[in-house]
Amino acid sequence: MLGKLIPREGRFFDLFDRGADLIIEGAFEFRKMISDLSSAQKYSNTIKDIEHKADQVTHQTVEMLHKTFITPIDRDDIHQLITRMDDILDLIEAAAQRIVLYGITKLPAEAFELSDVCVKAAEQVKKTVGGLHDLKHPEILIQGCVEINRLENEADEVLRKAMAKLFQEEPDTRQVIKLKDIYELLETATDRCEDVANIVEGIVLEYA
Numbered sequence: 778m779l780g781k782l783i784p785r786e787g788r789f790f791d792l793f794d795r796g797a798d799l800i801i802e803g804a805f806e807f808r809k810m811i812s813d814l815s816s817a818q819k820y821s822n823t824i825k826d827i828e829h830k831a832d833q834v835t836h837q838t839v840e841m842l843h844k845t846f847i848t849p850i851d852r853d854d855i856h857q858l859i860t861r862m863d864d865i866l867d868l869i870e871a872a873a874q875r876i877v878l879y880g881i882t883k884l885p886a887e888a889f890e891l892s893d894v895c896v897k898a899a900e901q902v903k904k905t906v907g908g909l910h911d912l913k914h915p916e917i918l919i920q921g922c923v924e925i926n927r928l929e930n931e932a933d934e935v936l937r938k939a940m941a942k943l944f945q946e947e948p949d950t951r952q953v954i955k956l957k958d959i960y961e962l963l964e965t966a967t968d969r970c971e972d973v974a975n976i977v978e979g980i981v982l983e984y985a
Contacts, residue, residue, distance in 0.1 A: 797907065801900060806823050857972075875962065885943075888960065919978060922978045
């Protein structure tokens with residue numbers, strides 16, 4: 778229906794897809810990184826390169842916004858969507874950097890759980906954002922949004938469990954501070970995924 782109402786600048790959707798692909802790539806690299814901490818620097822560098830590519834996608838999107846008179850969806854939605862997507866990778870990259878800077882050589886199981894949730898949320902972001910190309914089946918997009926919200930709640934629960942365990946069992950205060958920082962960055966990445974879902978849900982309600 779959207780295509781019948783207004784002219785579409787298809788490249789916006791292509792850039793969303795590219796940004797989502799990079800989020801998945803970064804999330805997978807992070808999960809590999811924490812499974813191979815002896816090569817943490819190598820993975821951190823790779824994630825940094827991925828994040829740089831995502832920045833370029835964001836810049837291209839904003840530049841196109843300035844040059845496009847009629848956009849396929851609301852201009853603010855486009856800007857908010859690409860910005861929140863960029864934030865996801867920023868946070869993953871920040872967590873990767875912390876692991877290297879803090880000299881982390883071992884991570885608790887909860888870090889792996891949070892990483893897995895980030896990967897699943899990234900996959901849902903890709904699926905949900907990809908659905909904006911065609912709003913003939915809005916129910917599919919809404920289902921994706923609901924799943925992202927569920928995953929964010931799961932990340933909240935893992936974070937609470939991780940923090941409780943950390944303060945109860947970790948005797949080294951410095952280690953508590955380091956792990957708390959990494960946990961919170963990963964959980965916040967899922968918050969930004971939820972922001973993406975909320976923006977997509979608003980677009981669906983407006984245009985579908």
